[in-house]
Amino acid sequence: MWVAIASVGGLALGIGLFLGYASRKLAVEEDPLVEEIDARLPQTQCGQCGYPGCKPYAEAIARGEVEINRCPPGGQETVEALADLLGVEPPALEGEERPPAVAIIDEEKCIGCTLCIQACPVDAIVGAPKQMHTIIEEACTGCELCLEPCPVDCIHMVPIPETLSNWKWRHPEIEPEVDTPADEDTERKVATAGG
Amino acid sequence: MVEKIGTILQGLFNGGIHPTEHKEATAEEAIRPLPVPEVLHVPLSQHIGNPAQAVVQEGDRVRKGDMIGKPEGFVSVPVHAPTSGTVTAVGDYPAPHPSGLSGPTVTIAADGADEWTDLTPRPDYEQLNPAEVRALIRQAGIVGLGGAGFPSFIKLNPGPERPIDTVILNGGESEPYLTCDDRLMRERAEEILQGAGVITYTVGARRVVVAIEANKPQAIAAMREAAEDSPQIEVVAVENRYPMGAEKQLVYSVTGREVPSGRLPADVGVVNQNVGTAQAIYRAVVHGEPLIERVLTASGAALAEPANLTVRLGTPIEAVAEACGGYRDLGRLIMGGPLVGSALHSTTPPVVKETNGLIFQTSGEVSQQPALPCIRCGACVDACPVDLMPNEMYNLARNREFERIQDYDLFDCIECGCCTFVCPSHLPLVHYYRFAKNEIQAKEREKEKADIARRRTEARDARLQREKEEKEAKRRAKKKAADKGEEGGSDAREEAARKAAEKRRAQREGKGGKPAATESTSQETPTESAPDQE
Numbered sequence: 001m002w003v004a005i006a007s008v009g010g011l012a013l014g015i016g017l018f019l020g021y022a023s024r025k026l027a028v029e030e031d032p033l034v035e036e037i038d039a040r041l042p043q044t045q046c047g048q049c050g051y052p053g054c055k056p057y058a059e060a061i062a063r064g065e066v067e068i069n070r071c072p073p074g075g076q077e078t079v080e081a082l083a084d085l086l087g088v089e090p091p092a093l094e095g096e097e098r099p100p101a102v103a104i105i106d107e108e109k110c111i112g113c114t115l116c117i118q119a120c121p122v123d124a125i126v127g128a129p130k131q132m133h134t135i136i137e138e139a140c141t142g143c144e145l146c147l148e149p150c151p152v153d154c155i156h157m158v159p160i161p162e163t164l165s166n167w168k169w170r171h172p173e174i175e176p177e178v179d180t181p182a183d184e185d186t187e188r189k190v191a192t193a194g195g
Numbered sequence: 196m197v198e199k200i201g202t203i204l205q206g207l208f209n210g211g212i213h214p215t216e217h218k219e220a221t222a223e224e225a226i227r228p229l230p231v232p233e234v235l236h237v238p239l240s241q242h243i244g245n246p247a248q249a250v251v252q253e254g255d256r257v258r259k260g261d262m263i264g265k266p267e268g269f270v271s272v273p274v275h276a277p278t279s280g281t282v283t284a285v286g287d288y289p290a291p292h293p294s295g296l297s298g299p300t301v302t303i304a305a306d307g308a309d310e311w312t313d314l315t316p317r318p319d320y321e322q323l324n325p326a327e328v329r330a331l332i333r334q335a336g337i338v339g340l341g342g343a344g345f346p347s348f349i350k351l352n353p354g355p356e357r358p359i360d361t362v363i364l365n366g367g368e369s370e371p372y373l374t375c376d377d378r379l380m381r382e383r384a385e386e387i388l389q390g391a392g393v394i395t396y397t398v399g400a401r402r403v404v405v406a407i408e409a410n411k412p413q414a415i416a417a418m419r420e421a422a423e424d425s426p427q428i429e430v431v432a433v434e435n436r437y438p439m440g441a442e443k444q445l446v447y448s449v450t451g452r453e454v455p456s457g458r459l460p461a462d463v464g465v466v467n468q469n470v471g472t473a474q475a476i477y478r479a480v481v482h483g484e485p486l487i488e489r490v491l492t493a494s495g496a497a498l499a500e501p502a503n504l505t506v507r508l509g510t511p512i513e514a515v516a517e518a519c520g521g522y523r524d525l526g527r528l529i530m531g532g533p534l535v536g537s538a539l540h541s542t543t544p545p546v547v548k549e550t551n552g553l554i555f556q557t558s559g560e561v562s563q564q565p566a567l568p569c570i571r572c573g574a575c576v577d578a579c580p581v582d583l584m585p586n587e588m589y590n591l592a593r594n595r596e597f598e599r600i601q602d603y604d605l606f607d608c609i610e611c612g613c614c615t616f617v618c619p620s621h622l623p624l625v626h627y628y629r630f631a632k633n634e635i636q637a638k639e640r641e642k643e644k645a646d647i648a649r650r651r652t653e654a655r656d657a658r659l660q661r662e663k664e665e666k667e668a669k670r671r672a673k674k675k676a677a678d679k680g681e682e683g684g685s686d687a688r689e690e691a692a693r694k695a696a697e698k699r700r701a702q703r704e705g706k707g708g709k710p711a712a713t714e715s716t717s718q719e720t721p722t723e724s725a726p727d728q729e
Contacts, residue, residue: 122651
């Protein structure tokens with residue numbers, strides 16, 4: 001009997017020590033859930049959710065502080081992706097979904113005050129005091145945070161135009177007689193036949 | 196007829212279809228050159244990859260063959276002036292694209308002289324090394340002329356780890372209506388084989404197989420005659436079954452080697468080029484002529500006089516139609532073949548490198564039958580030459596199940612249109628797959644953009660944190676120096692700065708760049724990290 005107690009006890013001790021060691025040495029520093037949530041957010045860093053960026057919002061969601069439907073740039077799609085990740089029913093998006101846009105500086109009017117540069121969450125504005133500023137279009141997330149600080153209102157948002165390189169085939173037309181209860185709000189654009 | 200062409204190589208792929216050929220309308224029409232129009236609209240994107248960048252300006256005079264667009268990035272080729280004249284505009288013009296959108300285009304007013312630029316013919320190309328020959332092919336702007344428009348110099352560069360033993364010249368042309376490759380083989384067999392010589396030299400292959408569908412006996416005979424004295428060239432007749440002309444299907448049928456999913460023919464030791472591309476490569480290398488024109492089939496019941504034409508790139512489709520006696524009752528205009536081509540919105544766009552056919556269909560020919568629900572008959576599964584499950588892919592694409600649809604190998608779909616052709620419910624199946632592919636690609640682009648934004652915002656937060664700490668350190672050092680008084684002030688200040696720097700380093704290591712408050716009092720030039728290059 002003592003052998004059994006000793007061996008099981010020894011085993012328990014060994015495993016306990018190993019787990020104790022592992023929990024310290026191999027500890028995950030950051031909540032992996034935050035990373036997972038952050039990966040699904042659009043990274044516009046616009047703050048429309050009430051948090052100062054996508055990461056803080058992800059952290060708040062992970063803490064269970066806030067609903068998952070506060071991200072208008074991500075749209076309903078992001079809400080659904082988050083609901084899928086967290087295993088909850090997707091709520092309706094709060095706020096209005098807008099087409100993607102980039103900010104453009106009217107370079108004639110810019111006075112070089114650098115206020116927009118300080119507001120930009122992704123450092124997408126180049127410029128220096130009393131020098132004209134300009135926006136790196138590829139880096140602009142369309143967050144609109146630069147609009148408000150501008151004292152001369154020289155920044156405006158321009159929707160990203162559809163070009164040959166970003167054009168997409170639309171969802172083929174679904175004939176009304178086909179029963180499509182779930183497809184009520186999907187786009188029903190007439191297709192130009194191809195294949 | 197069968198005796199004449201000998202053994203017919205049977206296709207090894209499953210499925211396929213036998214659509215009405217409609218080739219008789221143009222098969223006996225010899226290729227004739229279309230006169231150079233007065234105004235040409237030459238798009239800068241006539242290939243897969245990045246559009247070329249214009250190197251000419253309004254008012255510039257160009258000669259035939261001058262480069263007007265230089266390649267941008269690796270997957271890109273230059274664009275050349277199709278005739279001599281004056282550049283009248285560099286701007287957007289309707290592109291021959293299913294969207295009907297415009298793209299960057301160079302407009303040239305022809306001067307009628309049609310004067311060549313200085314050419315450097317290299318009939319002695321074997322004195323050059325293969326990389327130099329590839330560079331010549333790139334400089335000439337050669338892309339796959341079978342309709343895909345993939346830059347040829349990339350295809351001809353499989354790399355040392357993928358030895359090539361066979362070059363296949365694709366004379367399949369299995370799409371209905373099209374006869375331009377058929378005519379080219381009948382009329383310019385010699386040039387095609389010369390091109391094959393350049394290709395084999397470039398990739399280091401020994402064997403050339405010219406694969407021609409059995410429904411083109413004259414082309415087979417012409418190519419055989421031209422290849423009589425070349426033992427390394429074999430001309431084979433392949434079974435007449437669509438999509439025999441598709442790259443992987445032809446490679447499989449001719450060599451018995453199946454190209455794995457997501458790989459290229461080069462991975463099984465084969466380079467496959469369209470016969471028209473081979474001829475263009477010959478003209479480019481041996482005569483130094485860049486790609487400024489191509490042969491195309493203009494056909495369809497709406498067109499008065501269907502024809503095979505040599506057309507300068509940039510010629511408006513309307514001018515092609517006029518040369519063919521005009522059209523009436525046009526229901527649909529298709530660029531390419533009717534199965535893989537795409538419908539265009541108007542006849543305004545120009546002919547480009549990918550335009551192997553222009554099909555003018557009457558309104559009666561355009562299917563008016565409404566799409567009905569899928570009845571799960573499985574006809575599409577039987578017809579699919581890639582052995583996919585079109586019915587499942589249809590359901591998933593329709594319901595926007597973009598993750599699950601990739602489990603069904605959506606991206607192996609070659610969009611050949613066999614499934615659409617056989618569907619008894621008239622479902623536009625390929626359209627669904629194109630939709631799903633585009634949505635998935637757009638999502639990937641969005642994700643890349645989000646990743647860039649994430650990195651940039653992290654870099655900014657780290658910068659703000661650093662600036663804040665530096666400021667704090669300065670303030671403390673000043674205070675300490677003031678406390679100590681004048682005596683040894685400068686020493687003390689240095690000491691304090693050093694200590695603060697140490698503390699800062701420790702903090703940074705501990706915290707790992709926690710986001711600071713957004714306030715930044717810096718009025719200096721902000722540090723601007725270069726945009727991440729993807």
